Amino acid sequence: MKRVNAVIVGAGAGGGIAAKELSTAGLSVVLLERGKWYTANDCRKDDLRNQSSIVLGCAFGPEDKGHPRVWVDANGVPQTVVPSDGGKYQNVAACVGGGTLSWGAQAWRFMPQDFKMRSTYGAPPGSSLEDWPISYDDLEPFYEKAEYEIGVSGDYSPDPFHGPRRRPLPMPPLPSTLEFSILEPAAKRLGLHPINIPMSRNSVPYNGRGPCMRCRWCDGYICETDAKNGTQNTVIPVALNTGNCELRTECMVKEILTDDRGRARGVAYFDADGHLQEQLADIVVVSASATESARLLLNSKSRLFPDGLGNRYNLVGRNLQGHQYTGATGYFDFDTYDDVGPGACIAICDYNHGTPGLLGGGMLDNEFIRLPINMIDRLPPGTPLWGPGHKQGMRDWHKRTVGIHGPTQQIPTADARVTLDPTVKDKWGMPVVRTSGNVHPITFEVGEVQAKRAEAWLKEAGAIHTTLSVNRRDVVSGEAHQSGTCRMGDDPKGSVVNRYCQIHDVDNVFVIDSSVHVTNGGFNPALTIMAVAYYASAALVRNWKGTGFRS
Amino acid sequence: MQSKKKSTLLTRRQFVAAGAMGGAAVAIGCTAGNHGNWDFLSDGQARTLAAICDQIIPADGFPSASQAGALTYIDKQLVRHFRRHQDAYRDGLEKAEAMSRKRFGKDLAELTSPEQFEVVSAIEQQYLDFFNLVRAHTLQGYYGSPRHGGNRDAVSWRMLGLDEPPLRGRAQYNLKKGTHS
Numbered sequence: 001m002k003r004v005n006a007v008i009v010g011a012g013a014g015g016g017i018a019a020k021e022l023s024t025a026g027l028s029v030v031l032l033e034r035g036k037w038y039t040a041n042d043c044r045k046d047d048l049r050n051q052s053s054i055v056l057g058c059a060f061g062p063e064d065k066g067h068p069r070v071w072v073d074a075n076g077v078p079q080t081v082v083p084s085d086g087g088k089y090q091n092v093a094a095c096v097g098g099g100t101l102s103w104g105a106q107a108w109r110f111m112p113q114d115f116k117m118r119s120t121y122g123a124p125p126g127s128s129l130e131d132w133p134i135s136y137d138d139l140e141p142f143y144e145k146a147e148y149e150i151g152v153s154g155d156y157s158p159d160p161f162h163g164p165r166r167r168p169l170p171m172p173p174l175p176s177t178l179e180f181s182i183l184e185p186a187a188k189r190l191g192l193h194p195i196n197i198p199m200s201r202n203s204v205p206y207n208g209r210g211p212c213m214r215c216r217w218c219d220g221y222i223c224e225t226d227a228k229n230g231t232q233n234t235v236i237p238v239a240l241n242t243g244n245c246e247l248r249t250e251c252m253v254k255e256i257l258t259d260d261r262g263r264a265r266g267v268a269y270f271d272a273d274g275h276l277q278e279q280l281a282d283i284v285v286v287s288a289s290a291t292e293s294a295r296l297l298l299n300s301k302s303r304l305f306p307d308g309l310g311n312r313y314n315l316v317g318r319n320l321q322g323h324q325y326t327g328a329t330g331y332f333d334f335d336t337y338d339d340v341g342p343g344a345c346i347a348i349c350d351y352n353h354g355t356p357g358l359l360g361g362g363m364l365d366n367e368f369i370r371l372p373i374n375m376i377d378r379l380p381p382g383t384p385l386w387g388p389g390h391k392q393g394m395r396d397w398h399k400r401t402v403g404i405h406g407p408t409q410q411i412p413t414a415d416a417r418v419t420l421d422p423t424v425k426d427k428w429g430m431p432v433v434r435t436s437g438n439v440h441p442i443t444f445e446v447g448e449v450q451a452k453r454a455e456a457w458l459k460e461a462g463a464i465h466t467t468l469s470v471n472r473r474d475v476v477s478g479e480a481h482q483s484g485t486c487r488m489g490d491d492p493k494g495s496v497v498n499r500y501c502q503i504h505d506v507d508n509v510f511v512i513d514s515s516v517h518v519t520n521g522g523f524n525p526a527l528t529i530m531a532v533a534y535y536a537s538a539a540l541v542r543n544w545k546g547t548g549f550r551s
Numbered sequence: 552m553q554s555k556k557k558s559t560l561l562t563r564r565q566f567v568a569a570g571a572m573g574g575a576a577v578a579i580g581c582t583a584g585n586h587g588n589w590d591f592l593s594d595g596q597a598r599t600l601a602a603i604c605d606q607i608i609p610a611d612g613f614p615s616a617s618q619a620g621a622l623t624y625i626d627k628q629l630v631r632h633f634r635r636h637q638d639a640y641r642d643g644l645e646k647a648e649a650m651s652r653k654r655f656g657k658d659l660a661e662l663t664s665p666e667q668f669e670v671v672s673a674i675e676q677q678y679l680d681f682f683n684l685v686r687a688h689t690l691q692g693y694y695g696s697p698r699h700g701g702n703r704d705a706v707s708w709r710m711l712g713l714d715e716p717p718l719r720g721r722a723q724y725n726l727k728k729g730t731h732s
Contacts, residue, residue, distance in 0.1 A: 048695040055691055056632045056699065064632075084632070339713065372694040372711055386607040386686055387668070394694070398711045 004028040004246075005544075007267050007281035009253045009296065012098020013529040014513035015287030016231025017146075020238050021537035022285075023245035027544065030279050031239070032251045032269055034288075035061040035094035037232065038101060043224040045217045047373045051093050051102040052220025054084045055373075060102050060222070061094030066427030069291075072436035074474045080424055090320075090435055090478040092289045096249060097232030099289075099480055100200070100526060104219035104344060104368055105228050107152045107200040108523035109143050109531075112136040112163040113353045113360075114409070117519045121359045127440045128319050128414045132518045133490045133499040136163045139531045142538070146530035147198075151206045151229040154198030161193070161349045173345075174203045174212060178338035179366050179402055180345045186461035192348045197365055200229040200527070201342065207234065216369040218342035231530075251277075252428055256284050256300040256309055256509060264309075264509045270428050283540070286486075287513040287533075290320060290478060291433045294418040294485035294515060297496075297503075299430060310486065310496045310503040310511075317418035319484040321520050322477040324439060326447035326470045327364065327405025328455035330463030331380045337399035343369035351453055352409070352522045359442050362522030364406035364454050372398060380465045402461070404454040405469065407481065408447040409522040411440035416476040418485050437476050444472045481525050483514035501536035512536050591629035591637065597622060598660040599644045599651075600685070606671040607689045609664070613710045614703075616689045624692030624701030625685075636684060643681030647674055 006022050008015045011033035019031045038060060049056040057064060064082040071088040072078045083091045092099050113120050115132040123129040144167055146152075153171035156162055173196035176184070180196075187194040201223075202211045212227040226233055239245040250272035257278065259265045266280035286293045294317040298308035310316055347365035355361060370378070375398050376390075383393040416437035424432050451468045458466050489495025492504035501516050503509045514520070514529050521528060587594050601617040604625075608616035616622075629637055651659040651670050659670055675682040692701030694708075702708070705715035 044698075046696045046698060048691060048699060055695070056628065372707060372713070373691060376690040376694055388609055388611060391608055391611065391613075394707075395711060 001277060001279055003266070003280040003282075004030050005281065006030075006283045006285060007032065007279045008285040008287055009267065010034075010098065010286070010288035010292070010513065011096045011231065011236060011247065012092070012287060012289065012513065013100050013231055013526050014533040015285065016097065016100075016234075016236045016239070017530055017533035018285050018287060018510075018512050018537050018540075019245050019247075020235035021534065021541060023239045023242040025541040025544065027244065027541075029239065029245040030281070031236070031245055031247045032253055032267070032279070033096050033247065033249045034252045035096065035249065037096040037247075037249050038222055040222060040224055040226045043217070043222040045221065045224070047217075047371045050220040053371075053373060054086060056084070058083045058091060058093070062091070067432075068424055068426065069432050070421040070424050070434040071475070072434065074438065078421070078434065087473070087475050087477070087479055090291050090433070090476075090482055092291075092480055092482065095232075096236060096247070097230040100230030101232050102220055102222055103200075103228075103230065103480070103526065104342065104524075105200040105230075106344065106365070106524040107147065107150070107154075107198045107527040108363065108521075109162055109165075109198075110136065110521035110523055110528050111161060111349070111352055114519060114521040114523075117360065117409075120353070124359065124411060124440065124442055126413060127411045127442070129411055130487070130489065130494075130518050133488055133495075134535070139528075139535055140165065142531040142534040143527065145534045146527055150200055150231070150234050150530060151202060152198050152200050152527070153203035154196045156195060156198065159193055159195045159349055161352060169198060171203045171206055174199070174201075174214070177340045177343070177345050179336055179343070182336055182461050183346050183366060183402070183404075183457065187346075187348055187457060190457065190460055192350045192457070194346050194348050197344055197347045198527075199342070202227045202229065209233070212342065214341045216339060216341045216343070216371065219344070219368040253288070253296060254299070254428065254430060256286070256296065258300070258302050258304060258309070258506070260304075262304045262506060264506055274428070283508045283510065285510045285512050286515075287511075289513060290482040290485045290515045291418050291435070293511055293513055295420065295431075295433050297486065297511075298418075298420050305505075309509060310505055312505055313493050315487065315494075315496050317485050318414045318416070319412040319487055320416045320418055320435065320437070320476050320478050320482065321410040321412045321439070321484045322479050322481040323362070323407030323520065323522075324410055324443045324447040324477055325405055325407055326451040326454075326468075327403065328451055328458055328469065329378060329401060329403045329467050330455075330458030330461065331397055331465040332400045332402065332462055333464050334462070335399045336402050339369070341369055343367060347406075348457075351450060355449075358446055358449060359411060360409040360522060361446055362406045362408040362450055364404055364450065364457070367403040367405065370398075370401065370403065375401070378403075381467055402458060402463070404457055406450055406454070407522055407524060408443060408450050410443045410477070410520060412484055412519060413437060413440050435476060435478070438474065439476060481514075481520065483517035483520045483525055486511045486515035487518050488516040489518065500539040501532065510536060510540065589626045591640075592622075592626050596640070596644045597626070598658070599648055600625065600640075602659045602662070602667050603647060603671055603674070603685055604689045606664075606667050607686055608693050614706055616693050618703075619693055619706050620701045620703040621689050621692030624695070624699050625688045627700050628688070633688070639681055639684055643674075643678060643685070646678055646681070650674065650677075
C-alpha cells in the first residue's frame with residue numbers, strides 16, 4: 001500500500017479536523033475509521049435504538065457482538081460488559097463523525113479557569129489535578145475557527161463569565177421555546193445570567209445546508225435534515241475534496257508500528273474483510289477517543305516500548321474522566337411542553353467557578369426533548385411504578401415536566417484508568433479496554449450542590465414538585481464525554497504528550513482527541529476537542545518539512 | 552407508490568382493530584415460528600405474560616400493553632437483542648403460573664383482574680429482578696417506537712397528545728426555501 005505523509009486513526013471530532021487541516025496543507029493523508037459512514041438517510045427516529053437510548057443497542061456503533069470490554073467494580077471484581085450495557089462500557093459512537101454525528105451538539109467553550117484548575121483551587125489529596133500547559137488565550141483563535149468551520153449558533157453576550165472572544169458566533173440562536181420562556185425570567189429573578197446554549201446546529205442556512213427543522217429527535221440521533229453539524233458533514237468532506245485524503249471505513253487499527261530507532265513507521269490494521277494490512281506513514285495521528293486511543297498506545301508494544309507507546313512512565317490510560325451529571329426534575333401545574341426541538345436551549349454558567357469553599361462546579365441547562373420512553377422512570381415521587389396509576393401519571397406529567405442538569409467538572413484521579421484486560425479479546429483477537437477506579441469524592445460533593453441549584457431554579461420557575469437526581473455511582477463517568485487518558489503537559493515524566501499533542505517519547509506520533517485534556521471543564525467537551533485539534537494541527541503543519549518530518 | 556403505502560397501512564389498521572376488538576391479545580402475535588404464533592414464547596407462556604403485562608399497563612380509555620403489541624415487542628426481542636434474558640423469562644413465567652395455581656387453583660390468565668393484581672404484586676415482592684425486567688420491557692414496548700412491534704399505530708404517543716407522525720418539525724419547515732414558515 002502506498003506510503004503517505006500522515007495516517008490518522010479515528011474520524012471523529014479530533015481526527016476529522018486533523019484530516020482537513022493536514023490535507024489542505026498538502027500532506028497526503030489516510031483516515032482510518034473503525035465504523036461506517038452514516039448519512040441523514042440512516043436517520044431512523046428509533047427511540048429504543050440510537051446512541052442515547054440504547055435499550056436495543058447502539059445505532060451508530062459499536063455493535064454488542066465482538067466488542068466486549070471489562071469493567072472492574074469497587075470491590076475489584078472484573079465484569080465483561082457490552083456497548084448496550086451503557087455507562088459501565090464507556091462507549092462513544094464508532095462511525096465517521098464519531099460522537100459528533102449523533103450528539104446533542106452543545107458546542108461550549110471552556111472558561112479561562114478551566115485550564116488552570118490546580119492554580120485556581122489547589123490539588124486536593126488523592127487527586128491528580130493539574131493545569132493545562134496551554135491557556136484559554138492560546139486556544140481562543142482556534143475555538144473561533146471551530147465555531148465558524150463546523151458552524152455554531154447561539155449568543156454568549158448575556159454571559160459575563162466566559163473569556164474574551166474576538167468575534168460573535170456565526171449564527172444567531174434558534175427562536176425560544178416554551179421552556180425557555182418559563183426558565184429565563186426565573187433565572188433572572190434569582191440574579192443569574194441565562195443564555196441560549198451554543199449549538200453546533202444551523203439556525204439559519206449555513207455552509208450549504210438548511211436550518212434545524214425543530215423536531216423532537218435530536219440527542220442520540222442523526223439529523224434528518226442534516227442541520228446538525230459534525231465533522232462528517234463539514235471538515236471531512238473538505239478533506240476528501242482536496243484529493244489528498246483517503247477515508248477507509250470499517251478499518252480497525254491493531255498497533256502503531258515502530259522502527260529500530262524508536263520512531264513510528266505507520267500502523268497495522270484489520271480492513272473491512274478482516275485482513276491485516278499495513279499503512280506506512282511519516283506521522284501517525286491517534287484520534288480514537290480517550291478509551292480507544294489509550295488502548296491503541298498500550299497495544300503498540302515493541303522491543304523499545306515494552307509497556308506500550310508513550311508509556312515510559314506508566315501514565316497512558318490514567319486520569320480517565322468524563323462528567324458527573326446531576327440536577328433536578330420539576331413538575332408543574334401547567335404545560336411546559338411545546339414539542340419544539342431540540343429542547344435544550346437555555347443554560348447558566350454562574351456556577352462554574354467562584355463559589356467560596358467549592359472546587360469548581362459546572363454549567364446547568366435544560367434537557368433535550370424528553371421522549372415518552374425517557375419519561376417512564378421520571379414521574380413524580382409517589383406515582384405508582386406500574387398499573388393504572390403509572391399510566392395516568394404518564395398522561396398527567398409528560399407535558400408538565402422540566403429537567404435541569406449539568407456536567408459537573410470532575411477532579412481527576414490517577415487510579416481512574418484504562419488498562420488492557422489480560423484475558424478478554426475483541427473480535428480481532430486484541431486485548432480490550434479494562435476500566436477501573438472512580439471519580440474523586442469532591443466531585444460528588446460539588447455535584448450535589450449543583451443539583452440543589454437546579455432545584456432552586458425550577459422552584460423559582462413554578463415547579464410544584466421537584467426531585468433531585470444525584471448519585472454516587474461506582475463507575476468512573478467517562479462515556480460520551482470521556483477524556484484525560486493521554487494527558488498534555490510540559491514535563492515528560494508527568495504527561496504523555498506535549499502542548500502540541502506530540503508524544504514526548506516519539507516525535508512523529510500525535511494524540512489529537514479528548515485524551516489530551518488535563519481537565520475536562522464544566523461543559524460538554526466537543527468544541528474544546530475541536531479547538532485543540534486545530535491548534536495542534538497548525539503546529540504540526542508549521543513544523544512539516546516534507547517527508548522527513550522533524551519537530 | 553404513495554397509494555401502495557397507504558393501502559398497507561389501512562390493512563394494518565384493520566388488523567390491529569380486529570385484534571383489539573376481539574380482546575384476544577394472543578391473537579395479535581404475528582409471525583409463525585417454532586412455537587406456533589410466537590418467535591420465542593409458547594402460547595401458554597404468552598397467555599401468562601399477557602396477564603402480567605396488562606397489569607403493568609391495563610386498558611382504560613386507551614389499549615392495554617398486550618392490545619398495543621407489547622408482547623410482540625418482547626417476543627421478537629427475546630430472539631434478538633434480549634436473547635440473554637430467555638432463561639429469566641422461562642423461569643419467571645413458570646414461577647408466576649405456580650404462584651397463580653397455588654393461590655387460586657387456576658392459570659393466571661383465567662383469574663379476575665383483582666386476582667391477577669394480587670399475583671403480580673406477589674411476583675414483584677418475591678421475584679423483583681424478573682418483575683423489573685418484564686416491567687421495563689412492557690413499558691418499552693408500549694411507549695417506544697412502533698417499528699419494533701409494540702406501540703401499535705403509535706397509540707401511546709397519541710394518548711400523550713404527541714403528533715404522530717411527528718409533524719411539528721416538518722410543518723414549520725419550508726423544504727423549498729430551507730427556512731421556517
